[in-house]
Amino acid sequence: MAPTVTSARISLGDLTPNNIGQLRVLNKILFPVNYSDKFYKEVLEVEEFAKLAYFNDVCVGAVCCRAEPIDTNDKAAKLYIMTLGVLKPYRGQGVGKKLLNHILEHAAKDKDSNITEVYLHVQTSNQEALSFYKNQGFEITGTTNDYYKNIDDKDAHVLTKSVNQ
Amino acid sequence: MNAKRELPAKENAIFKNILRNYEHKQYKKGLKLADTILKKFPEHGETLAMKGLFLNNLEKKEEGYEFVKKGLRYDLTSHICWHVFGLLYRSDKNYEEAAKCYTHALKYNKNDMQILRDFALLQTQMRHYDALIETRTQMLQQKPTNPPFWVGLAIAYQLVGKYDLAIQTLEAHESALREMPVNFEHSELLMYHNRLLEEKGDIQAALEHLNTIEPKVCDKRALKEKRAQFLLKLNRSEEAEKAYRQLISENPDSYAYIRGLIAVKGFDSGMKEDLSLHDLTAEQQSTMLGIFDDIQKDYPRSNAARNLPLNYAKGENFRNRADVYMQTALRKGVPSLFVDIKRLYTNAEKERIVEELVTGYAKSLEENGHFNEDGTQAIEPPTAYLWTLYFLAQHYDKQRKTDLALQTIDKAIEHTPTLVELYMTKGRILKHGGKIEAAARVMNEARELDLQDRFINSKSAKYYIRDDKIAEAEKILGLFTRPDAASPLQDLTDMQCMWFALEEGDSYQRQGKLGKALKRYHTVDKFFADYFDDQFDFHTYCLRKTTLRSYIDSLQFEDNLKSSAYYIRAANGAVKAYMTLADIPKTANGMDEANMTEAEKKKARNKARKAELKAQKDKENKPPKKEQVKEEAAPKKADVKKPTDEDPDGEKYLKTQDPLASALEWIHPLEQLAPKVIDTHLLGFEVYLRKGSLLLALKALVNSHKIDKNNGQVAKNVTRFKEAVKAHPPTNEDVKAVIESQLATIS
Numbered sequence: 001m002a003p004t005v006t007s008a009r010i011s012l013g014d015l016t017p018n019n020i021g022q023l024r025v026l027n028k029i030l031f032p033v034n035y036s037d038k039f040y041k042e043v044l045e046v047e048e049f050a051k052l053a054y055f056n057d058v059c060v061g062a063v064c065c066r067a068e069p070i071d072t073n074d075k076a077a078k079l080y081i082m083t084l085g086v087l088k089p090y091r092g093q094g095v096g097k098k099l100l101n102h103i104l105e106h107a108a109k110d111k112d113s114n115i116t117e118v119y120l121h122v123q124t125s126n127q128e129a130l131s132f133y134k135n136q137g138f139e140i141t142g143t144t145n146d147y148y149k150n151i152d153d154k155d156a157h158v159l160t161k162s163v164n165q
Numbered sequence: 166m167n168a169k170r171e172l173p174a175k176e177n178a179i180f181k182n183i184l185r186n187y188e189h190k191q192y193k194k195g196l197k198l199a200d201t202i203l204k205k206f207p208e209h210g211e212t213l214a215m216k217g218l219f220l221n222n223l224e225k226k227e228e229g230y231e232f233v234k235k236g237l238r239y240d241l242t243s244h245i246c247w248h249v250f251g252l253l254y255r256s257d258k259n260y261e262e263a264a265k266c267y268t269h270a271l272k273y274n275k276n277d278m279q280i281l282r283d284f285a286l287l288q289t290q291m292r293h294y295d296a297l298i299e300t301r302t303q304m305l306q307q308k309p310t311n312p313p314f315w316v317g318l319a320i321a322y323q324l325v326g327k328y329d330l331a332i333q334t335l336e337a338h339e340s341a342l343r344e345m346p347v348n349f350e351h352s353e354l355l356m357y358h359n360r361l362l363e364e365k366g367d368i369q370a371a372l373e374h375l376n377t378i379e380p381k382v383c384d385k386r387a388l389k390e391k392r393a394q395f396l397l398k399l400n401r402s403e404e405a406e407k408a409y410r411q412l413i414s415e416n417p418d419s420y421a422y423i424r425g426l427i428a429v430k431g432f433d434s435g436m437k438e439d440l441s442l443h444d445l446t447a448e449q450q451s452t453m454l455g456i457f458d459d460i461q462k463d464y465p466r467s468n469a470a471r472n473l474p475l476n477y478a479k480g481e482n483f484r485n486r487a488d489v490y491m492q493t494a495l496r497k498g499v500p501s502l503f504v505d506i507k508r509l510y511t512n513a514e515k516e517r518i519v520e521e522l523v524t525g526y527a528k529s530l531e532e533n534g535h536f537n538e539d540g541t542q543a544i545e546p547p548t549a550y551l552w553t554l555y556f557l558a559q560h561y562d563k564q565r566k567t568d569l570a571l572q573t574i575d576k577a578i579e580h581t582p583t584l585v586e587l588y589m590t591k592g593r594i595l596k597h598g599g600k601i602e603a604a605a606r607v608m609n610e611a612r613e614l615d616l617q618d619r620f621i622n623s624k625s626a627k628y629y630i631r632d633d634k635i636a637e638a639e640k641i642l643g644l645f646t647r648p649d650a651a652s653p654l655q656d657l658t659d660m661q662c663m664w665f666a667l668e669e670g671d672s673y674q675r676q677g678k679l680g681k682a683l684k685r686y687h688t689v690d691k692f693f694a695d696y697f698d699d700q701f702d703f704h705t706y707c708l709r710k711t712t713l714r715s716y717i718d719s720l721q722f723e724d725n726l727k728s729s730a731y732y733i734r735a736a737n738g739a740v741k742a743y744m745t746l747a748d749i750p751k752t753a754n755g756m757d758e759a760n761m762t763e764a765e766k767k768k769a770r771n772k773a774r775k776a777e778l779k780a781q782k783d784k785e786n787k788p789p790k791k792e793q794v795k796e797e798a799a800p801k802k803a804d805v806k807k808p809t810d811e812d813p814d815g816e817k818y819l820k821t822q823d824p825l826a827s828a829l830e831w832i833h834p835l836e837q838l839a840p841k842v843i844d845t846h847l848l849g850f851e852v853y854l855r856k857g858s859l860l861l862a863l864k865a866l867v868n869s870h871k872i873d874k875n876n877g878q879v880a881k882n883v884t885r886f887k888e889a890v891k892a893h894p895p896t897n898e899d900v901k902a903v904i905e906s907q908l909a910t911i912s
Contacts (some may be wrong), residue, residue, distance in 0.1 A: 007496060018617035022583045025614065029582055056548040057500050059583040089547040089580055151708045 009055065010098050014042060015062075016051045019151070020053060022059045028109040030085035042066065048106040049079065053086065053095045061086035063099040067113050077113035079103070079163075081120035091128075100136055107163045115163050119146055121156040133159045170211065170240055176202050183215050192219045212241025214249040221253050244274035251283070258698055260291050276307060285317065286704045292724070294324045312338065313708040315493045316354070320362070320713070322719070328365035335361065345381070346535075350711040352383040357713035359391065368398050386415075393422075397429055405429045417464035423473055430456060445477065453477055475509060484518050491522060492536050495552045496545060500586055502552070503559040510563065520560060526553045551581050558590055567598035585614050585621055585751070592628060605632045612641070619645050623664075630668040633676055661692045663731045670738045679742045684815030686739035689830070693726055728838040733845075736831040743828035746821065747855055828852045834899060843872040850882050854889055860900065862886060863907055870911040883912055 003058045015023060018039055028036055043050040043064045053061035063084040081103065086095045107115045122129045124143065138159040147156035172180060179198050186195030199216040202209060213236030215321060221229030233253055237246045251266030252569075267284040274280065280306050301318040308314060315338035322331035335358050345351045355378040362371035372395040375388060382388050393408035410428040413568040416422065432445075432453055445453065457474040471490055478486050494502045510516040530550040535542060553579035561570035574591045581587070588611030595604035605628040612618075612625035620643055629638035642665070643653040650656035657665045670685030700723050707716035726732070791804045821827045829852055835845040846869035853862035866886055869879050887908070895901050 016617075019615060021613040021616065025582045056546055057549055058498070058551065058581055060581065087581060087583075089550070093547070 008093060009054075010093070010095055011054045011057075012051045012098065012102055013054060013059075015052055015064075017044060019052065019059075020044065023062050023064070026059070026062050026085065026087070027083060029087065031083060033148070035083075039064075043082075049103065051099060051102060053099050055090050055093065055095055060090040061095050061099060063103055065103055065118075067110070067115065069113065070116075073114070075114045077115050079107045079115050079118045081118060084120070097134060097136065104161070104163065117160050117162045119158055119160040122159055123148065123153045123159055124155040125153040130157065130159075137161050169208065170243060172202070172206065172209065176206065180212060180215075183212070187215065187218060190222075192222045195219045196223070206596065207237050210236040210238070211245045212236070213239065214243070214246040218249045218252060221256060226253075226257075242273050244270040244272075244280065245278055247273070248277075248280050248283070255283070255287065256840065259286055263287055263809075264291065264293070276303075278304070278307065281307075286701065289704045289720075290701050292324075293322060297321045312342075315355075316713065317708055318710065318719070320708075321804060323361060323364070323717070328361055332358070332361050333367070347381050349383050352381060353711045353713055355381055356384060356387060357711075357717075358808075359715075362712055363391070363395075363515065368395050371395055372399065389415075390421075393425055397425060402429055412836045413460060413464070418465035418469050420469045420473065423469050426460075427453065450477060450479065454482065472505070475506075476513075479514070483515060484522070487515075487519060488522055491519075492526070493554075495526065495536075495556065496549050498548050498552050500552070500555070503556050506556075507559075507563060509657060523553060523557050523560065527557055540732050546578075551577060551584070554580065555584075555587060555590065558594065562590070562594045562597060565597060567594060570594045571598075583614065585611050585618070589613070589621065589624060592624075596628070596631070601628075601632045605629050605634065607878065609641075616644070627664065627668055630665075630672050633672050635672060637668060659686055661691060661695065663692060666692075667731065667734050670735070674738060674742055678814070680747060680815035680819045681813075682815070683739060683742050683818035684812070686742070687815075687818065689731065689735035690739075693732055694731075696726055697723055725838055727834040728842070729878075733835065733839060733842060735845055736835055736848060739831050740828045740851060743821070743824040743831075744851050744855070746819065746824040747828075825852050825856050840868070841872065843869050843876060846872070847876075847878055847882070850886075854882075854885065857889075857893065859886075859890065859893075859895060859904065862889070863904055867907055867911055874911070 013019075020078065021041075023043070024035075024040065027033075044081070046066060049065040049067070051063050051156075053058050053063075055061075061084075064082045065079050066082060067077045068080050070078060084096065084099055084103075086099075104118060107118055119141070120133070120138075121144070130140075138161045140157045141160040142158040144156050144158065146154045148154045171177075179202055183195050183198050183202075186192070186198065196216060196219040199212050199219065206212070212234045215236075217229045217232030217234075217236060219229075220226075220232060223380060230253060233246070233250050235241075235741065237250060240246050247266050251263045251270060254260075254263035254266060254619070264284070264287050267280060267287065270277070270280050271284065281300055285297060285300045285304065288294070298321045300320070301314070301321045305311075305314045305318050315334060319331045319334040319338070322328070322334060335354075339354070339358070342351075346547070359371055359374050359378065362374055365822060372392065375392055375395065379388060389408065389412055393405060393412055394406055396405035406426065406429045408779035412419070412422040413426065430453070432449075453479060456858045457470050460467060461470040471486075474486055475483065475490065487509075491502065494505075499505075506519060509519065525538075527550070529535055529538055530545060530553055534544040534550075534586070536545060536549070554573055557642055558570050558574035558577060561567075561573060571591070571594055574587060574594060577584075578587050578591065588607050590642065592604045592608035592611065595601075595607060605625075608621075608625045608628040612621045613619055622641060626638040626641045628761050629635075629641065639653045642657065646653040646656035646660075650659070666685045666688045670682045670689075673682035673685065703716060703719065707713065818827075828848075832845065832849050832852060835842070836849065839845050846865040849865035850862050850869065853859075853865055863886065866879070866882055869876065873879065890904060895904065
């Protein structure tokens with residue numbers, strides 16, 4: 001009974017006040033940053049821009065973004081990915097890609113604002129993340145020294161991908 | 166006829182209206198009319214009684230009783246007055262008194278259909294089956310055209326085991342029915358008839374009957390199942406096999422059908438205890454496993470066909486089957502796999518093989534992503550490793566290898582920290598390791614991962630109660646109880662939440678708050694009384710709807726209600742609390758110091774003082790805030806009557822004059838319904854020994870010894886019993902002889 005294809009179902013789910021505990025646990029493991037209660041309150045408001053990812057029905061990753069208006073007059077905005085991460089044993093299975101694609105897709109058709117680009121920060125030392133985003137069409141558009149406060153590698157690259165509405 | 170009962174024509178008409186008002190539940194209207202009659206005839210008994218009945222239905226119970234009794238006083242020979250009196254008692258669930266009233270009522274009007282009908286319901290509820298037969302017969306004689314009366318009489322006969330009469334009654338009824346269309350009611354009637362034949366033990370007749378009624382039966386599945394069972398019982402193997410194979414083709418996942426087929430093939434295991442079939446010869450084993458394999462080939466998706474053979478296979482054969490079975494489940498992510506597999510652990514060899522397999526999986530998955538070293542297969546999903554660790558942690562926990570279990574579950578949590586089940590298992594492991602507080606903390610972590618899951622919410626609360634943190638637990642439970650309830654406690658009591666009452670009872674017992682503990686246990690007892698009362702309406706409903714087979718099942722279920730594990734737990738708790746009360750000599754500080762050394766006394770006093778202080782503190786710290794909330798919430802719901810609890814601390818139970826008698830009230834139902842459960846006799850022993858009833862204590866002791874002679878408490882009780890005999894030797898020589906001979910059998 002040798003299975004040629006292993007079973008792997010990847011799906012996304014909404015973030016709700018009831019499962020926000022999952023996000024807290026994920027963030028604690030995945031990122032060297034402590035997120036405030038304000039963060040967890042805000043991500044409940046952004047609808048499709050915050051999602052949990054499930055691998056075979058087990059929660060293994062999440063993405064959280066916020067829209068940043070460029071100009072209040074014409075709804076122009078950039079979408080900033082605050083966090084995007086997948087638990088280590090589940091990397092390389094397409095979970096992160098699924099999360100990112102979901103964000104890009106909804107950025108392109110967002111009604112509330114006119115999103116022109118998606119961007120994020122990555123530690124300059126984080127090769128795994130840098131190659132992931134480059135593979136997904138992001139480019140390094142800048143570098144901020146001492147971006148992170150209380151951790152060892154403080155420098156961060158800014159990665160950007162433009163969005164075609 | 167009583168002269169005083171006669172009313173003038175006008176009032177008589179009004180009285181008839183009053184009766185109609187009652188039938189139509191127009192209580193207020195009826196009350197008004199009753200008052201108009203009473204203005205002119207204040208001593209008219211039947212009107213007074215009816216007024217009482219209306220008052221009772223308008224929530225004025227005491228006034229109701231007053232008027233009914235007054236009415237009776239004026240007219241002692243009125244069947245209406247007695248009937249009404251019975252109705253009042255019945256609404257109070259005082260069935261004994263109600264039955265007496267009905268008897269009186271029938272004395273003065275023995276053919277009143279309404280009274281007979283009510284009486285029959287009451288007799289069924291009280292299980293007075295012999296009397297029920299009389300009532301039912303009388304009803305039928307008066308109104309033989311009413312189908313439910315025929316059925317009612319048949320049931321009455323069945324309930325006392327007079328199957329022939331029951332069958333005759335049904336046959337008479339059926340022959341009177343004209344050609345019936347196929348409908349559910351008639352189908353049920355026929356299947357009930359069939360069941361009577363089966364219960365009577367005439368399987369041949371039952372099988373033949375089944376064939377004749379087949380075209381008119383709607384419940385085809387039940388019919389096929391019965392036929393297969395009958396053929397099996399009659400040893401008509403070929404036909405039985407065909408019948409079971411047909412059933413399996415309709416539902417290949419039914420354990421019962423596959424077991425039936427196995428039984429046909431001569432492996433009758435009494436259906437459930439098939440683990441006892443371990444001692445088959447190699448040849449028998451392979452025949453039997455062959456049957457399963459055939460089914461599996463025909464129905465590859467049948468879980469039953471893969472699961473059941475694990476019970477019978479041995480050695481390498483078992484290893485191969487378990488290997489495939491568990492790999493499939495782990496790959497798929499079946500959380501309940503361990504719960505499924507652990508039944509096999511009654512066999513040490515199987516336990517060892519399972520352990521070898523799963524530890525092998527864990528090692529191999531960690532190293533190379535395959536279940537086995539020679540992994541030529543595709544890489545397994547990461548969740549396979551996760552579920553393997555989860556399984557292994559439960560496995561070690563079952564073996565009470567706490568450290569190893571904790572290590573394993575922590576590894577799983579590190580792998581996937583978002584999975585609620587992992588924390589639940591960790592909590593359970595900690596609990597088993599005696600770390601109650603840590604267990605509660607971890608269970609709460611699990612809850613916080615999924616706030617909308619009531620199961621984990623309850624688990625978390627339960628673990629807090631185990632840690633005697635009642636306030637915390639009730640707060641957590643409050644997230645799911647109705648927001649308009651007075652308190653989570655009130656809501657959970659209204660909802661008859663058993664585990665909660667039991668856990669709180671046990672907790673209060675640990676804390677030495679016996680009143681509250683007893684209150685919780687008696688709450689559980691009340692639940693059981695309610696369940697029993699709840700069947701009342703079904704005595705009419707089921708006859709009308711002819712759901713007779715289920716009705717009989719439910720009567721039997723109700724009869725055995727108190728053999729439920731929940732009741733046994735409550736009885737354990739309550740008896741223990743009453744024993745503590747019984748053991749307190751009435752000293753100033755209420756402690757039994759007679760058998761204590763000085764040091765022990767000091768310790769006990771300190772402990773009591775601490776408990777008291779703690780209780781005091783709890784009282785000061787906790788309730789005020791809550792009470793306020795309650796009061797604010799209460800007025801809103803003023804229209805719904807919410808009886809305030811006048812005795813939240815259960816003082817009334819503490820005041821019992823005779824704790825031993827109170828304890829016996831718990832034990833008697835157990836002696837009747839759960840004589841095979843050791844708790845029944847261990848509890849009985851405690852009470853009888855204290856009462857000085859040596860023979861009853863001895864009987865309980867012998868019974869408990871019969872059930873499990875290795876039980877630690879039994880050995881202790883033997884010693885205690887001998888000491889009691891030595892302290893108060895029986896004077897009667899016969900008693901002495903009985904004790905000696907019985908003791909010889911158990912020591």
